[in-house]
Amino acid sequence: MSFRSALFAASAFIAATNAHITISNPVPYSADQVKIDKAAITADQFPCKSQYGFKVTQMNSMKVGEPQKLEFDGSAVHGGGSCQLSYTTDTEPTKDSVFKVIKSIEGGCPGVDGTKSFEYTLPDSIPNGHGTFVWSWMAKMSGAPEFYMNCAPIDVTGGASDASGLNALPDMFIANIASTTCTSPLNHAVKFPNPGENLEDGGTNDVEDPTGDCGAKGSTPATPSSGAPVESSPVVSAPASAPVQTAPAASATAAPVQSTLATIATSAPAASAPVASAPIASVPVASSPVSATIPSGTAPANSGSGSETGGSTGGSTGSPGSCSSDGAIVCNGADQFGICNGGSVVWQAVAHGTTCSNGNIQKRTMYYARPALHARRI
Structure with missing residues (x-):
């Protein structure tokens, strides 16, 4: 690779990574890597950009009931969207961890014209000790449905002696990264099926329900597997008095x-008399993911x-x-x-x-x- 090509690739990577958002307060796990990679996560990175591990760059001390600040690093807010703040007692979360919602923000998060800070408090149902704070975000306008997720280590004081109250909180909503059909709406902020008692209205009047098999907590990311066969989308047939010409089968995407x-x-088939109309x-068209076949030699x-x-x-x-x-x-x-x-x-x-x-x-x-x-x- 030439020096010019390498420089262009590096510039493109920096521009792409800076064009997203990550949390800066509280300080996330593996902050040096997460600050560079601000992109949405994939199913194999769930949860928390786990590919970078769970290095405690800085322990964030929080006392139950005291106001806390949520702050961001980055510039592209994609028109806003909806965010959730959640918590798990796991200090190195896995796909099996349970994330409990402590606050939901519908619309205008992490900002509309630029990032802004949000205030929250830890409820008294969170037990004392070390755990993981979670910020999740589904952007309003990102080209395709995406799921952003950052996690930070926190040390909780003034909280509960057990996790019974925490377990009663709703589960974090997950969409756009699983093998199910649950997706956030395009060009709208998602309306959470179960936002919990602490719900902040962003005041953007652009909230819409998610689509697909979401349930109360969305979908669960499936562990990626290699070589798995892809099922083709069903071809829908329609009744007609004349034969219907067969269209090319759609492929899954x-x-x-x-x-x-x-x-x-x-x-209609040829007849001895003139045919007036057909x-x-x-x-x-099936609502499952499809990709239309384009005849050779044509372009959109x-x-x-x-x-x-x-x-x-x-x-x-x-x-x-x-x-x-x-x-x-x-x-x-x-x-x-x-x-x-x-x-x-x-x-x-x-x-x-x-x-x-x-x-x-x-x-x-x-x-x-x-x-x-x-x-x-x-």
Whole structure:
């Protein structure tokens, strides 16, 4: 790799990592690594960016009932979203740890135009001793549903002598990283199914219920396995008086697509008399994750966008560009977006089934053209 290529790769990595959020107070585990890697977590990193371990950079002392400050490092708030503050008695949490909610914030977290600090107190149900404080976040506008999670070591005083009261609190809501269909809503702050008694309204009027198999606490991340077969999405058939031409089967993909109704034209078999029209069959597109097959030689149209700069429009990433509004979503055509950070932006592909337009990630509308029908001459 040339020096120029290495420098570009390093610059792109720094811009991408800085374009996210992490907690700075309380000080998280393995703070040096977490401060650099501000990205959302994946299922194999759950919980707490566990790939960096649980090094106690600084023990955070907290007394039950006393006001505490939640503060952040980073610039891109993705339009806000919803956050939860939780606690577990485990000092090195695992996938089997139980995280109990002590406060929920619906909308405007960790900020809208930039990060802001939040106040919270530990309830008297938390037992004395060492444990783990948890901040989780589902962003409003992040291109695709994501789950952010930071954890910090805390030493609790003035609390309970046992965990009976803690166990009565609701479980932390988890979405967007599991093998189930539970996802946070696109371009909205998620409304928690069970936020607990300590709920703060962010006042953004953009809260919406999650979708899929969420239940009261969302989904549980599955342990990733290699070589596992991927089930194909079911093909939905529709009744019609004339035969329906078979469409290519859809293949499974990681990004969920919202259910929509597509109108497909069907053609009737040839007859001795002129055919005036053919029946139309309405076929619902399956709401499970699908990826439509595009015929060879065709490419999706590149519509106008709210992009502040030009660049490559294909692939998962492109050359960095310039921008003016830190924290804002910037479109590069319909198929790429980036987060403005310090006057620069690194392009990445939008999630399947979505498009970038005027600084917003939106669902892509699917159209099927009705074929021309001709009468057969006798």
